[in-house]
Amino acid sequence: MADLPPARLRPFKPAFFSTGMDCSGPFQVKVGRRTEKRWGIIFKCLTTRGVHLDLLNTIDADSFLMALRRFIARRGTPAELYSDQGTNFRGGERGLREAFAALSPDLQLQLGKQKISFHFNPPAAPHFGGVWEREIRSVKVALYTTVGAQSVPEEVLSLNDPDPVTPNVLLMGRPDGSLPQIVYPETDLLSRRHWRHSQILANHFWSSFLRNYLPSLQTRQKWHAMKTDLIKGTVVMLDPQLPRAMWPVGHVTKGHPSADGHVRSADVQINDRTYTRPVARLVALPALPMEPHIEPCMHSHTHR
Template sequence: MRRQYWVLRGREAIRRHQHNCRECQQWRAKPNVPKMADLPLSKLRIYKPPFYSTGVDCFGPFIVKIGRRTEKRWGIVYKCLTTRCVHLDLLESLDTDAFLLSLRRFIGRRGTPFELLCDNGTNFVGGERELREAFEAMVPELQDQLAKQKISFQFNPPSAPHFGGAWEREVRSVKTALRVILREQSVPEPVLQTVLIEVEGILNAKPLGYVSADAADPDPITPHVLLMGRRDSSLPQALYDSSGVLGTRRWKHSQVLADNFWSTFIRRYLPSLQGRSKWQTDGQQLAVDQVVLIVDPQLPRALWPVGKVVETYPGADGRIRTATVKIKDRTYVRPVARLIQLPKISDTEDSTN
């Protein structure tokens, strides 16, 4: 065509066509991710005990040797979203009973958390349902006494692992350490449990924030300061005297360590969380009746389902990050990062399809 005619603003016409063409967007468009939100309250629980706000996730499986046979085991990680403390445990299966038993062991060692953040795994959903039904079956007088001990479950939207990036990144660290130690070999179950606890100690000794190379700078804070009263479990106990007249009582010593942790946490580590590493600009927000293409990494792009947004869920800052999409007669809750906006389908085209 260009050999016979001089096309005016041809590139603009093609881009305009690709922007409005539904088939072109189905093959070329990407999701419009909103700007990264402010820090959630779970990361700002200052002066609260460790694991007050906890994220939980499962990982695995691992092959263990029991006699002459081999079985599968799974790991579960509990991550304090404020102090970055880590608690690891071993699961025999991924059912509800195994999760509830692990939760009881976690509460017995670390205390009852105020809230648990997790994905929509069947073991987590079933555990929350059983705990809720057991609480509702109690008499009103007992409910009033145990109301403060209730654990608030907060579930992430389906297919949204970036909603739990804090503990998903910790799963990667655990897998990296296990890959170095075990080297893809199957070991007895007590050995695997011991290795998990050792990996837990390594992760809790990880410094929070940047570690300076200057010897005059103070030592970086670690989760071990709150959990064990020292910066590393492999090092001997050290006495941090802030006033010079501590005395001999250990509770004063532990209080000085906790105060030192929180003061350093607020001054050095918390400001580093304010920066937005990605998602720094806002895209076009979803609206009701918007036609969207649902991203499914397990299917080819040509087979991704197309649906219509029936409800949106704005966050605390007013930005929409989750929506309910209707596909035929079923509805699905999906994050905006998994939805590609398409041009609206006219009534005639819809009836033809």
């Protein structure tokens, strides 16, 4: 079992500094006398597990970028976003990259510090994003319990309440996540300046977070034995979802090691196509034995 990824270990950073995101739905909503589809999008802080929910009118890149702008306006600009290979996420990342490249060099220099780093999980690997995938399940259960299968007005699914006082605000010490965080010495704990006092209390919280909570996340409950990493040329079979006679078999052309050096996903060539899949979806096959090379022999005449 791998160590926790660095995105899960961002203490003393603003909430949503490292964020995972995904979409769910569609949901049926009432618009006048007709019904339309809406999708939900979740942004989850990978360190504090804070959750931000929003609605999408469509499942394309433009709708995602508008939701991202609303998220940034309320939670601050994240440094890194993690998601699956959704076409809306891919298209949004490509649109932002092209828009940044079209800026003048001066603007690029000024805005370069606010660039968001996108990280995409391999295809067919939902377990790479288990932190936010599990949260989507919780949201769906809550929605279906309260709303059920009925169509509701769009306002019912929209979050129109003003920002309440949440653990997120208490952790950051401010409602705006884009403001810089200042660390004060503990000698100011008894200061009459309450704003410094609250910041020191937040630092105490992070110390407790590192000492008491993080060790519980690193408990390895399974996968204790070390496995051999896939190497180039290994013959593998993609996790069969087809009839037995149609199982796809190919060979590994490239491995993608993670931060701990172990290969967690690989490129597999099958005929003239290359697929990127996690190793959990690949079945390594034993190497075929080489046929013995038989030297031709001259038949001699036997004498009786």
